[in-house]
Amino acid sequence: MKISPHASFLRWQIFLVTWLAYAGYYLTRNAFSVAKIGMAQDNVLNKSQISQIEASYLLAYAIGQFILGIYGDRLGTRKIVLAGMFFSVLFCFFMGFSSIFLLFLILFSLQGFCQATGWAPLSKNLSYWFSTKERGTIMGLWSTNYTIGGLIAAPFAGFCCEYFKNWRYGFFFPSIALFIVLILFFLFQINRPEDADLLKENQNNTVEETEETTSWKEIFDVLKSPIVLTLGIVYFCLKPTRYAILFWGPWYINEKLGTGMTESSLISVCFGLGGFFGVILSGYLSDRFFQSRRIPISIISLSIVALILYYFDSLISLQSKSLTMLLLTSIGFFLYAPDSLVSGVAAVDFGTKKGASTSAGFINGCGSIGAILGGSLPGIVSEKWGWHCLFLSFSLAIVVGILLLLPRWNCLPKKD
Numbered sequence: 001m002k003i004s005p006h007a008s009f010l011r012w013q014i015f016l017v018t019w020l021a022y023a024g025y026y027l028t029r030n031a032f033s034v035a036k037i038g039m040a041q042d043n044v045l046n047k048s049q050i051s052q053i054e055a056s057y058l059l060a061y062a063i064g065q066f067i068l069g070i071y072g073d074r075l076g077t078r079k080i081v082l083a084g085m086f087f088s089v090l091f092c093f094f095m096g097f098s099s100i101f102l103l104f105l106i107l108f109s110l111q112g113f114c115q116a117t118g119w120a121p122l123s124k125n126l127s128y129w130f131s132t133k134e135r136g137t138i139m140g141l142w143s144t145n146y147t148i149g150g151l152i153a154a155p156f157a158g159f160c161c162e163y164f165k166n167w168r169y170g171f172f173f174p175s176i177a178l179f180i181v182l183i184l185f186f187l188f189q190i191n192r193p194e195d196a197d198l199l200k201e202n203q204n205n206t207v208e209e210t211e212e213t214t215s216w217k218e219i220f221d222v223l224k225s226p227i228v229l230t231l232g233i234v235y236f237c238l239k240p241t242r243y244a245i246l247f248w249g250p251w252y253i254n255e256k257l258g259t260g261m262t263e264s265s266l267i268s269v270c271f272g273l274g275g276f277f278g279v280i281l282s283g284y285l286s287d288r289f290f291q292s293r294r295i296p297i298s299i300i301s302l303s304i305v306a307l308i309l310y311y312f313d314s315l316i317s318l319q320s321k322s323l324t325m326l327l328l329t330s331i332g333f334f335l336y337a338p339d340s341l342v343s344g345v346a347a348v349d350f351g352t353k354k355g356a357s358t359s360a361g362f363i364n365g366c367g368s369i370g371a372i373l374g375g376s377l378p379g380i381v382s383e384k385w386g387w388h389c390l391f392l393s394f395s396l397a398i399v400v401g402i403l404l405l406l407p408r409w410n411c412l413p414k415k416d
Helices: 005-029 031-041 047-075 077-095 101-115 119-129 132-142 144-164 169-188 193-201 206-210 216-224 226-257 261-288 295-316 321-385 387-408
Strands: none
Touching: 005 031, 005 077, 005 101, 005 119, 005 132, 005 144, 005 169, 005 193, 031 047, 031 077, 031 101, 031 144, 031 169, 047 077, 047 101, 047 119, 047 216, 047 321, 077 101, 077 119, 077 169, 119 132, 119 321, 132 144, 132 261, 132 321, 144 169, 144 261, 216 226, 216 321, 226 261, 226 295, 226 321, 226 387, 261 295, 261 321, 295 321, 295 387, 321 387
16 A cells, blocks of 8 residues: 555654654663662662662562553553653652652652553554554664663763762753653654544544544453463563673673673673664564564574573683673674564564554563563572573573464464
8 A cells, every 4th residue: 555755754753753752761761770879879878778679660660561551552652651751750850859768769669660651552653653564674673762762861861960960960851851752752643643634634632532442352352362471471581681681791791701890881782782783683584584473583583592591601701802792792682683573563463553552561561570580580590509500591481482482483463
């Protein structure tokens, strides 16, 4: 079907504004990870309290994914994202005024819940504007939002803290930046193509009155779908590896290679860099060579990750910086590929347009539980049984995910 120039313009407008919106969420998400350095130096919080605050955030984020994914379908992308962004800005800003542990705990938990309004509803938004046959390529490009968002947000908060010589500004300015993103989202986001036509023909509130809603029956049908349940378990299996490397990568490199804090952090960036290219290429390949089947690319990529993880600690023990960077880039490339396919493209494909947010929310909720394990297990397992056992356990978890996906190799979603 031929797409008019106006419709094509609107599609890319939605792509850009939703990309910016999800990248923007990282401004308030990562503010605490930077500001906590100054808090510890000023004796506002200790390590134990910081760990409790971060754990409460991850738990609230996981719960929020399950709940808010459903309401992304019930209420529509626009309402839930605008509300989530607004309260995210509010809670982050208030954290800049706090010096009390309990208040930090409450506010950052609420922040975690607000952050869950991002991925699933925004993924649903894209599903209305891009068809199944092109969605892999489009969402591959779109999924770069969480790699770039993460890379920009922390340095921005760090710059604000250092420039004003006060950790509180690491909360204030990211809040202001996300509020600007919120305004842009309010001005340029449209839920569905049908709404664009209505807006053009009628300047009244007809859009809101005729907006498509998803019934509870349709939501429960999505949650009972065998493929959605399978993808949820698979995402739970692969997410611990990603978060373990993100949270513990610099520590592990420092311990193994004897590098300083700055160099260890720079080497660990290779993981995210590889991931950036992995999400783009995987989506394109699934459309171009696998007729929009997402499972084959996921299985192939996860098989390579499982193999690398099995030998990872032994190879890093050779103490070669070049080899370490190559391995981290490879893991990032082949891990982020199925990560974006399972949590984004396949979630939207099999959830269908009406249930895309519910599906993405459920799958990401399962992954978020895995993320909690990925953040907490490395310190415990590496201390008791060594790093090799940790990476071996991650490798085995990914093998379980592969075995669950194998029967779904040829699985295709319904056509739009």
